[in-house]
Amino acid sequence: MNTGSDELTAPLLAIAAESGDTDREIAALVRDGLLRSEAGLLRIAPEVVPVVRAAVRAQTPDRSRDDYARVCLALRTAEDTEAAEDTAGTTGWLLRHRFLLITVLEGATAAGAAEQAALTAAAWWDIADRVDDPRWHRALADAGEDAAITSEIPAVLSEVLERSARHAARQGDHLAAEARWVRALAIWREADDLAGCVRVLESLTALYRGWARLHRALDALFELLSLRERAGDELMVAHTVWAIGTVTLEAGRVEAAVDYLHRAEKTLRPRAAEAGGAYADVAVALGRAQWLAGRYGSARSSFSRALAVLVDVDELRAEEVRVLLGLPENAPLPAARIIDRGTGAAPPRSPG
Numbered sequence: 367m368n369t370g371s372d373e374l375t376a377p378l379l380a381i382a383a384e385s386g387d388t389d390r391e392i393a394a395l396v397r398d399g400l401l402r403s404e405a406g407l408l409r410i411a412p413e414v415v416p417v418v419r420a421a422v423r424a425q426t427p428d429r430s431r432d433d434y435a436r437v438c439l440a441l442r443t444a445e446d447t448e449a450a451e452d453t454a455g456t457t458g459w460l461l462r463h464r465f466l467l468i469t470v471l472e473g474a475t476a477a478g479a480a481e482q483a484a485l486t487a488a489a490w491w492d493i494a495d496r497v498d499d500p501r502w503h504r505a506l507a508d509a510g511e512d513a514a515i516t517s518e519i520p521a522v523l524s525e526v527l528e529r530s531a532r533h534a535a536r537q538g539d540h541l542a543a544e545a546r547w548v549r550a551l552a553i554w555r556e557a558d559d560l561a562g563c564v565r566v567l568e569s570l571t572a573l574y575r576g577w578a579r580l581h582r583a584l585d586a587l588f589e590l591l592s593l594r595e596r597a598g599d600e601l602m603v604a605h606t607v608w609a610i611g612t613v614t615l616e617a618g619r620v621e622a623a624v625d626y627l628h629r630a631e632k633t634l635r636p637r638a639a640e641a642g643g644a645y646a647d648v649a650v651a652l653g654r655a656q657w658l659a660g661r662y663g664s665a666r667s668s669f670s671r672a673l674a675v676l677v678d679v680d681e682l683r684a685e686e687v688r689v690l691l692g693l694p695e696n697a698p699l700p701a702a703r704i705i706d707r708g709t710g711a712a713p714p715r716s717p718g
Contacts, residue, residue, distance in 0.1 A: 438471075467486075467506070484526050487513060521557070527553075535572075540577045564593060575616075580617045601634075604633035605630070611655065615654075630652075638671070649669070
């Protein structure tokens with residue numbers, strides 16, 4: 367199906383075929399930026415002609431694979447070089463006539479330039495937020511995935527899925543984001559690609575936490591922990607255990623959270639001088655969990671270790687820890703303000 371047919375208006379087709387136009391059609395072309403007035407003459411805007419012609423070629427047989435590959439590269443170059451706020455240049459024009467892009471991707475896939483089409487679709491997800499058009503977003507997702515599947519290159523398909531998942535997450539479409547990241551994760555698992563698996567699992571963890579699906583966030587974190595233990599990266603293992611403790615506390619399992627956070631703090635403690643703020647944060651997180659568990663002496667010890675690191679380097683955060691140290695037993699904890707570096711996000715308000 368030609369998804370872009372409703373955007374291929376008579377003026378666009380006429381320009382692509384290099385035929386004549388009526389005055390009304392020419393006025394429309396000038397308004398949309400397809401034609402420019404130079405020295406009193408109307409000229410076709412050079413940066414958009416290849417795109418329009420490629421869209422027309424998608425409707426005709428026997429087009430060159432190289433033709434499409436060149437147009438796809440031009441589309442990616444336009445996306446890379448235009449300013450994000452630009453609405454008058456090539457990128458802005460393409461967003462206004464965005465279904466032309468879908469037509470080009472479909473034509474390129476059919477012509478044998480599927481990899482180039484998929485990479486182009488992936489690149490355009492970075493600016494897809496600039497248009498509120500769910501129909502086009504679905505079309506871009508479908509065209510990109512079809513191209514990537516046709517290319518038979520797993521890494522390309524995963525790239526397309528990850529980019530479209532990030533867009534879906536930004537739009538609050540949790541189900542679509544989850545489905546795409548889960549598919550990408552399956553590809554990286556099959557390839558035994560550690561970096562790819564880690565990247566997707568981190569994305570899923572953030573998605574599930576924002577979605578309040580804490581059991582799924584923990585599933586992702588435990589798989590991430592297994593991968594990092596296998597890689598022998600002690601520092602990242604500690605950060606992942608810290609994240610598990612944070613999410614476990616968020617789920618209201620205070621005693622279990624204390625155990626995980628103590629493990630992370632114990633690993634980072636010998637590196638407190640070099641870890642600096644990271645160690646202070648995990649020590650504070652442990653202290654808060656211990657406080658909620660009613661272990662006030664242990665909590666104050668954890669807060670004191672954090673303060674020892676912060677006192678000469680970050681007075682603002684040191685003062686926050688002093689407030690914690692000054693709390694009477696059974697007092698409620700103030701809202702956490704120190705960034706949760708275990709997961710890269712601000713921690714939730716402590717239970718209770």
